[in-house]
Amino acid sequence: MSKKVALVTGANKGIGFETAKQLAKEGITVIATSRDEKKGIEAVTALQNEGLGVVFLHLDVNSHESVESAYDFIADKYGKLDILVNNAGIQIESEDWAINTAPSITDDDLHQTFETNFFSIVKLTNKFLPLIQKSVAGRIVNLSSILGSLTLHSTEGSPIYGSKLFGYNSSKTALNAYTIHLAASLAGTNVKVNSAHPGWVKTELGTEAAPMSVEDGAKTSVALALLPADGPTGKFLHLGQELPW
Numbered sequence: 698m699s700k701k702v703a704l705v706t707g708a709n710k711g712i713g714f715e716t717a718k719q720l721a722k723e724g725i726t727v728i729a730t731s732r733d734e735k736k737g738i739e740a741v742t743a744l745q746n747e748g749l750g751v752v753f754l755h756l757d758v759n760s761h762e763s764v765e766s767a768y769d770f771i772a773d774k775y776g777k778l779d780i781l782v783n784n785a786g787i788q789i790e791s792e793d794w795a796i797n798t799a800p801s802i803t804d805d806d807l808h809q810t811f812e813t814n815f816f817s818i819v820k821l822t823n824k825f826l827p828l829i830q831k832s833v834a835g836r837i838v839n840l841s842s843i844l845g846s847l848t849l850h851s852t853e854g855s856p857i858y859g860s861k862l863f864g865y866n867s868s869k870t871a872l873n874a875y876t877i878h879l880a881a882s883l884a885g886t887n888v889k890v891n892s893a894h895p896g897w898v899k900t901e902l903g904t905e906a907a908p909m910s911v912e913d914g915a916k917t918s919v920a921l922a923l924l925p926a927d928g929p930t931g932k933f934l935h936l937g938q939e940l941p942w
């Protein structure tokens with residue numbers, strides 16, 4: 698089957714919705730997933746009404762059964778997966794992005810954040826890897842954040858120095874480690890794995906104060922999903938620029 702197939706997690710809104718839309722505009726069959734069936738179907742219907750080839754699939758990344766059934770659906774229907782965009786993510790520890798939560802974060806918030814932003818991504822990606830390896834050009838995009846950069850967090854005066862939401866930031870640092878390790882394990886194969894920083898984007902998570910539109914915020918994910926054979930792997934990128942780990 699030559700038509701590319703992409704799966705985007707958390708595609709019912711924000712950057713994930715826009716990523717699904719932009720990939721579908723490239724002629725890719727996009728499986729737009731959502732943990733909330735109603736919101737997901739509404740989002741997919743809106744894209745289908747624009748004439749785009751988008752399919753809805755229920756997927757709660759934290760649910761083992763949900764991941765298994767999404768895998769079975771894609772394995773049966775398509776027999777491969779060309780693009781996996783690990784977009785779903787949460788920030789639950791504070792509405793104030795300017796505070797340092799290291800001494801105060803609750804055990805529950807830390808665990809929940811790592812569950813969605815790190816453990817679930819590792820589990821889901823490793824589950825789907827055999828299907829991605831069946832692609833002639835497999836691409837895995839991990840939605841990280843510049844806030845996961847240890848280099849910038851430890852550099853006084855860096856643009857993110859004052860934004861120390863410990864749970865969110867460290868979950869993205871851990872995700873970056875997964876990007877590096879997985880990319881190394883796949884070196885020399887058709888599969889590329891990269892971490893994306895979308896920018897500070899106007900979404901529910903990014904808030905209204907963010908300067909970037911979702912259209913621009915999806916561009917890094919889309920570019921990494923469509924990387925050519927000589928493109929990078931194991932990198933941390935924002936709009937083509939490499940970021941420090």
Ligand SMILES: NC(=O)c1ccc[n+]([C@@H]2O[C@H](COP(=O)([O-])OP(=O)(O)OC[C@H]3O[C@@H](n4cnc5c(N)ncnc54)[C@H](OP(=O)(O)O)[C@@H]3O)[C@@H](O)[C@H]2O)c1
Nearest residue numbers: 707711712732757758785786840842897898900901902903
């Ligand atoms: N916006 C920014 O400025 C910014 C900056 C850097 C990085 N990022 C990253 O970019 C990604 C997308 O963020 P966004 O700004 O578009 O956020 P958003 O508008 O809050 O959307 C997050 C998406 O993730 C979904 N999600 C959360 N938990 C899930 C789960 N267990 N299973 C399936 N889906 C789940 C949400 O579903 P519900 O609607 O059901 O909650 C929603 O669809 C995130 O990984 C975020 O960390 C964003």
